[in-house]
Amino acid sequence: MWRDDLRERLAAIERQGLYRRRRVMDSPQGVEVVCDGRRRVNFCSNDYLGLANHPEVVAALRRGAERYGAGAGAAHLVCGHSRAHHALEEELAEFTGRERALLFSTGYMANLGVISALAGRGDTVFEDRLNHASLLDGALLSGARLKRYAHADLAALGTALADSPSKTRLIVSDGVFSMDGDLAPLGALAQAAREHGGWLVIDDAHGLGVLGEKGRGSLTRFGLGQDDVPVLVGTLGKAFGTFGAFVAGRSELIEFLIQRARSYIYTTALPPAVAEATRAALRLAWEENWRRERLSRLVHRFRAGAAQLGLCLMTSESPIQPVVLGANEAALDASRALWNAGFLASAIRPPTVPAGTARLRITFTAGHTEAQVDGLLETLGEWLATLGGTSFRAIGGAPPGPDEP
Numbered sequence: 190m191w192r193d194d195l196r197e198r199l200a201a202i203e204r205q206g207l208y209r210r211r212r213v214m215d216s217p218q219g220v221e222v223v224c225d226g227r228r229r230v231n232f233c234s235n236d237y238l239g240l241a242n243h244p245e246v247v248a249a250l251r252r253g254a255e256r257y258g259a260g261a262g263a264a265h266l267v268c269g270h271s272r273a274h275h276a277l278e279e280e281l282a283e284f285t286g287r288e289r290a291l292l293f294s295t296g297y298m299a300n301l302g303v304i305s306a307l308a309g310r311g312d313t314v315f316e317d318r319l320n321h322a323s324l325l326d327g328a329l330l331s332g333a334r335l336k337r338y339a340h341a342d343l344a345a346l347g348t349a350l351a352d353s354p355s356k357t358r359l360i361v362s363d364g365v366f367s368m369d370g371d372l373a374p375l376g377a378l379a380q381a382a383r384e385h386g387g388w389l390v391i392d393d394a395h396g397l398g399v400l401g402e403k404g405r406g407s408l409t410r411f412g413l414g415q416d417d418v419p420v421l422v423g424t425l426g427k428a429f430g431t432f433g434a435f436v437a438g439r440s441e442l443i444e445f446l447i448q449r450a451r452s453y454i455y456t457t458a459l460p461p462a463v464a465e466a467t468r469a470a471l472r473l474a475w476e477e478n479w480r481r482e483r484l485s486r487l488v489h490r491f492r493a494g495a496a497q498l499g500l501c502l503m504t505s506e507s508p509i510q511p512v513v514l515g516a517n518e519a520a521l522d523a524s525r526a527l528w529n530a531g532f533l534a535s536a537i538r539p540p541t542v543p544a545g546t547a548r549l550r551i552t553f554t555a556g557h558t559e560a561q562v563d564g565l566l567e568t569l570g571e572w573l574a575t576l577g578g579t580s581f582r583a584i585g586g587a588p589p590g591p592d593e594p
C-alpha cells in the first residue's frame with residue numbers, strides 16, 4: 190500500500206532527526222514575530238535590511254494592487270508583462286550596473302532557467318560543492334555534465350577545467366554561501382573563467398543589498414563587471430524584503446533567456462503589485478546606507494561575544510553567522526533552548542547542509558538591537574554550560590562537502 194510505504198519513509202526521516210515541521214507565523218516578518226502563538230525575537234530570517242514590513246514598501250504594494258489588481262494574469266510573453274515589471278527591470282539594471290535585467294518569479298526558477306538555457310548535452314557545468322540546491326538542480330535539469338569541486342578549491346576547479354573536453358563550460362557559484370555566510374573567491378573564479386574560456390554565473394542572493402558600495406553586492410567588492418561575470422542572479426525575497434528574482438547582464442544574454450529559459454517562458458509573471466513593492470524596497474536599500482552600517486556593527490558585536498564564549502564561527506562577515514554543532518539532535522536541542530528563552534533560530538540539518546554539520550543559522554537584520562544580540566549570546570552561553578563536558582567549541586571552519594550526487 191502506498192500509504193504504508195510513505196509512513197515508513199516518514200518514520201525513517203524522524204529516526205534520523207531530519208523531520209521538518211513548519212511553524213505558523215501570525216505577524217509580519219520582523220525582529221519580533223508571533224510564531225505558533227508566541228512572541229519571539231527572530232534570528233533566522235533573510236530580511237537583512239528590515240524591509241519586508243517597511244511602511245513605504247507595504248504602501249507601494251497596496252498602490253500596485255489598486256492599479257494592477259492581484260495577479261499578472263499570464264506569462265510575460267503572453268500578456269502578463271506590466272509597466273511595473275518593466276520599470277523594475279530597468280531599475281535593477283541600473284542598480285547592478287548592467288545593460289539589462291530580466292525578472293523571474295523566484296530565485297529557484299531563475300537558477301533552473303539560466304543554467305538549463307545556457308548549457309545542455311555535451312557541455313559541462315562546474316559547481317562549488319556548497320552551492321545552493323537550485324544551482325545544482327539547474328545543472329541536473331540541463332542534461333550537461335555536472336562537476337562539483339570542493340568548497341572554494343580553485344586548484345580543483347582549474348584541474349577540472351583543464352581536463353574538460355566541453356566547448357561550453359559554465360562555472361557556477363553562490364556569491365555569499367547561503368548556509369555558511371562566507372564569500373566565494375570571486376576574483377579568482379573570474380580569472381579561471383578567463384583562462385579556460387568559461388562563462389561565470391554568480392548567484393548573489395545573499396550579497397545584493399547587503400555587501401559592497403550602496404549594497405550593490407559581492408561583485409563590487411572585487412571590482413568585477415558584466416564582462417568578468419556575464420551572468421548575475423539576484424533574489425528579491427531576502428535583503429529586498431519582497432519576492433521574486435532577476436538575472437542581469439548584457440543585452441544578448443537577456444534576449445537569449447527570453448527565448449530559451451523555460452522557467453521564464455512557461456509560468457505566470459509575478460504579481461505587478463509585488464514589482465511595485467520591490468521598486469520601493471530597492472530605493473530604500475540603495476539610499477539608506479545606515480541599514481548596512483548597522484548590520485555590520487551587530488555582526489561584529491555577535492562575533493566578539495561568540496569568541497568570548499569560545500564558540501568557533503565561520504569566516505563570515507555577512508549577516509549569516511552559522512553556529513555549527515554537528516549532530517542533528519544538538520542543533521535541535523540548541524534551537525529548543527533558544528525558543529524557550531524567547532528566540533527563534535531554527536535548526537538547519539542535512540540535506541540543506543552536509544551530514545555532520547547541523548547548525549543554527551543565525552542571521553541578523555538592521556532592526557535588531559544590541560540588547561537582543563547580547564540576550565542571544567547569553568542564552569547560547571547558558572546552553573553550552575548545560576552540556577557539561579561535551580563542547581561544540583572546536584567545531585567550525587568549512588565543513589566537508591556532501592558526496593557526489
Ligand SMILES: Cc1ncc(COP(=O)(O)O)c(C=O)c1O
Pocket residue numbers: 294295296297298300321323363367392394395424425426433434
Ligand atoms: C543562494 C540562493 N539562491 C537562490 C535561492 C532561492 O531563491 P528564492 O527563495 O527566491 O526561490 C536561495 C534561497 O532561497 C539562495 O540562498
